[in-house]
Structure formats: C-alpha cells, structure tokens
Amino acid sequence: MARTPFELKRKSVFVAGHGGMVGSALVRRLASEEANLLTAARSELDLRDQAAVNAWFTANRPQVVFLAAAKVGGILANDLLRAEFLYDNLAISINVIQAAHANGCEKLMFCGSSCIYPRLAAQPLREDSLLTGPLEPTNEPYAIAKIAGVKMVEAYRSQYGDDFISVMPTNLYGSGDNYHPEYSHVVPALIRRFHEAKLSGATNVVVWGTGMPRREFLYVDDLADACIHLMKTYSSPELVNIGSGQDITIADLALAVAAAVGFRGEISFDTSRPDGTPRKLLDVSRLAKTGWQARISLEEGIRLAYQSYLDDINGQQQGMLVCPRGERQGGSSRA
Ligand code: GFB
Numbered sequence: 001m002a003r004t005p006f007e008l009k010r011k012s013v014f015v016a017g018h019g020g021m022v023g024s025a026l027v028r029r030l031a032s033e034e035a036n037l038l039t040a041a042r043s044e045l046d047l048r049d050q051a052a053v054n055a056w057f058t059a060n061r062p063q064v065v066f067l068a069a070a071k072v073g074g075i076l077a078n079d080l081l082r083a084e085f086l087y088d089n090l091a092i093s094i095n096v097i098q099a100a101h102a103n104g105c106e107k108l109m110f111c112g113s114s115c116i117y118p119r120l121a122a123q124p125l126r127e128d129s130l131l132t133g134p135l136e137p138t139n140e141p142y143a144i145a146k147i148a149g150v151k152m153v154e155a156y157r158s159q160y161g162d163d164f165i166s167v168m169p170t171n172l173y174g175s176g177d178n179y180h181p182e183y184s185h186v187v188p189a190l191i192r193r194f195h196e197a198k199l200s201g202a203t204n205v206v207v208w209g210t211g212m213p214r215r216e217f218l219y220v221d222d223l224a225d226a227c228i229h230l231m232k233t234y235s236s237p238e239l240v241n242i243g244s245g246q247d248i249t250i251a252d253l254a255l256a257v258a259a260a261v262g263f264r265g266e267i268s269f270d271t272s273r274p275d276g277t278p279r280k281l282l283d284v285s286r287l288a289k290t291g292w293q294a295r296i297s298l299e300e301g302i303r304l305a306y307q308s309y310l311d312d313i314n315g316q317q318q319g320m321l322v323c324p325r326g327e328r329q330g331g332s333s334r335a
Contacts, residue, residue: 006107006163006232014038014062016047016096017069021176022111022169025224026066033228038062048091057099065100065108066227067093067149071142075208075276077183078139089145097152101162108164109231110153112146112239114216114280115139116168124283127168127239136277150239157237165234167227170243170282174220174301175308187217187302190254191309194261203265205258208273211251216243216281219301222294229292243282244294253298260302 013030017023018039030037038060045056047069071081071088078085093110100108117125118133130150135143153164173187181192190207197205226242234240248256254267287293296304 006235008033008035008064008228008232010034010036011063011106012036012038012061013064013066014040014060015066015068016040016092017067020068020070020072021172021174021178021220022223023066023068024176025174025220026068026227028221029224029228035064047095048088050091050095053095053099054102057103057105061103062100063106064231065096065105066231067096067108067110069096070111070146073178073180073183074185074189075138075274077180078142079137079274082141085139086141086145089142090148093145093149093152097149097156097164100164101156101160106163107231107235108153108162109227110149110164110166111227112150112166112168113142114168114170114241114243114282115143115277116146116150117280119277123279124245124281125241126283127241127286130239138274138276154237163235165230165236166239167230168239168241168282169223170216170218170241171280172218172220172223174305176220177305177309179309179312186215186250186253187257187305188309190257191261191302191306194258194263195306195309197265198261198263204268205254205263205265206268206270207250207254208270209250209275210271211249211254211269213250213275213277214247214279214281215250215253216245216247217253217298217301218242218244218294219296219304222296222301225295226287226292230287230290233290238286240286240290241282241284242287243284244298245282245284245288246298247279247281248298256298256302257306260299260306 013035015023015026069092119136121129150166153166156162177188178184179188179192
C-alpha cells in the first residue's frame with residue numbers, strides 16, 4: 001500500500017549490495033536518517049542463492065529494501081562476461097524482490113541502469129522509450145536482466161499492491177569505484193591511466209574508441225541522495241531516471257580527467273575499441289518534478305573521485321607493508 005511521504009526513521013533498512021559503489025554511498029547517506037541499517041556481507045549471503053536469500057529475509061524481515069546489488073562493469077566487461085552479467089543480475093533481482101514481497105517489506109527500490117533504453121532512442125532518453133527498439137549489443141545481457149527487474153517491480157505492484165519502485169541511474173562514478181584497467185567504466189579507467197602515466201613520465205595516454213560518444217555522468221553521492229529522496233516521496237509504477245541532465249563527449253571527459261590528475265602529455269584514440277551507444281543522456285524532467293536535482297558538478301566530482309582513488313591506493317600500499325595482498329578491485333564486481 002503506497003504511502004508518501006514514507007518514513008525511514010527507526011525502520012529496518014536493508015541495503016543489498018552495501019559493499020559496492022552505490023550501496024556504500026547509500027549507507028553513507030542513510031547515516032543521517034536514523035534508520036536501523038541492515039547489511040549482509042557477500043561471504044554470509046550470496047544474493048544469487050534463492051534459499052539463502054529467503055532464509056535471510058525470514059530471519060531479518062527488513063521493512064525497507066534498497067536493491068543496489070548487481071554485477072557491474074564497463075563496456076568490455078559487459079561484452080565479454082555476457083553469461084555472468086545475465087545470470088547474476090537476473091538471479092539477484094528475482095530472489096530479492098520475491099523475498100521482500102514474501103516477508104512483508106513495506107517499500108523496495110530497484111536500481112536499474114540507463115542502458116535499458118534502446119540504443120538509438122530519441123535523446124534525452126525518456127522513461128517511456130523503454131522497449132521501443134533494439135538494445136546496445138555490448139550490454140544487452142545486462143540490460144535484459146535490468147529490464148526483467150523493472151518488470152518484476154511493475155508486476156508485484158500491480159498484482160500484489162506492493163509499494164515497489166524502480167529508478168534508472170545514468171553512468172555513475174565516485175568513491176568505491178572499480179579501477180580495473182580493462183573491466184572498469186570510463187571515469188575510473190581514465191583516472192588510473194592518467195595517474196599512472198603521470199607517475200611513469202609517459203608522454204601519451206590511449207583512450208578507447210573514437211572519443212565521440214557522449215555520456216552523462218553522476219557522482220555516486222548525488223545518486224544516493226536522489227534515491228533517499230525518492231524512497232521518501234515517490235510511489236508510482238512509472239520508473240524514474242536519475243541523472244545530472246548534462247552530457248559530454250568522451251574526448252572532453254578525457255581532457256577533464258587529464259587536467260584533474262595533472263597529466264600534461266598527449267591523448268590518442270584507439271578506434272579498435274568499441275564506442276558503444278553513441279549518446280546516453282537521460283531526460284530528468286520526471287525527477288525534477290519531485291524537487292530533486294544534482295549538486296556535484298563533473299569537475300568537482302572528478303576531483304573527489306581522484307582523491308578517493310589516491311586514498312585507495314595509499315591505503316593498499318600501507319596495507320601491503322603489513323599484509324601483502326592482490327589488487328582490491330581485481331575485476332568486474334558484484335556491487
Ligand atoms: O564507461 P563505459 O564502459 O560505459 O564506456 P558505457 C563509456 C565510453 O567511454 C565508451 C569509452 O564509448 C568507451 O569506448 N572509453 C574510453 C572507455 N576509454 C575507456 C576506457 O579506458 N574504459 C572504458 N570502460 N571505456 C556501460 C554498459 O556502457 O555503462 C553497462 O556496458 C552500464 O551496461 C554502464 O550500463 C553504466 O556507457 O559504454
């Protein structure tokens with residue numbers, strides 16, 4: 001049964017995927033909501049395991065669920081790990097949504113992705129362009145899994161009256177990102193590549209593709225703030241896009257990251273690498289009508305993300321003095 005404004009105070013709130021970039025931003029943001037936070041480490045709960053998820057929900061009975069767990073990665077990870085992206089993301093969605101329903105969860109938010117929209121849909125991408133055309137081939141398995149999640153939310157809402165909602169974030173970046181050289185998204189990939197080039201004195205950095213695709217980017221703490229806002233104020237079967245409302249070419253993004261990192265060499269483009277969708281800019285008018293807009297500019301966000309990358313690698317170096325270990329983010333991860 002839908003109720004807005006929806007209270008988080010003193011509710012038991014489960015952040016599924018709290019170890020990932022989105023989940024950890026939600027945990028940071030929830031600290032000011034006086035909610036009783038519930039989390040489950042991957043080692044204690046595999047969200048792909050239906051019996052384990054059912055048992056966990058029966059034991060903990062969360063009143064509120066943020067479904068931020070997903071297997072995520074950049075264009076290459078999506079294209080190569082097609083079976084894992086489809087299976088893991090489908091399994092996580094069906095298990096968590098069904099268990100939330102079966103255990104009387106009052107409200108659930110499902111986090112999708114802007115890649116669910118057709119590759120050549122009119123820009124900016126409106127929520128109602130869903131399923132109006134073919135998907136971008138490099139991320140079709142991930143998109144299909146996320147579309148299934150959206151449809152589950154819609155179906156549980158209409159058949160059972162569950163107060164479940166779906167949000168579609170744009171391309172995200174920020175603290176807690178994955179910096180794998182091949183499997184990460186573009187912002188962390190470029191932060192790492194420019195940083196390493198600066199340290200080694202390299203004179204050229206290679207950026208994938210033509211540099212011409214356009215992408216919209218949102219700092220992950222802005223996303224978390226939008227999610228809390230929508231959890232409290234939004235209740236509808238219509239999904240909501242979450243973005244900054246502005247996009248930029250990959251070539252200009254590379255210049256911005258190089259400037260933030262302090263790399264002064266040349267930038268070249270490897271056109272043997274895929275461009276993916278030519279443009280991905282969300283129409284954020286539905287979100288704006290709810291009274292929310294992004295606050296962290298791209299320039300500020302890249303500065304924050306670079307600082308967080310430096311903190312990460314400094315932490316790892318200090319950790320290695322005590323206990324040598326491999327790279328923390330060794331591949332695409334389940335967020
Ligand atoms: O971030 P990214 O992998 O996400 O790539 P997508 C965005 C653009 O940056 C593409 C270019 O045109 C890439 O070719 N790019 C340039 C790079 N250099 C690099 C680099 O070093 N690494 C990466 N990764 N890209 C993903 C989807 O697509 O976006 C997922 O595959 C998900 O399903 C995610 O939706 C948000 O926007 O192309």
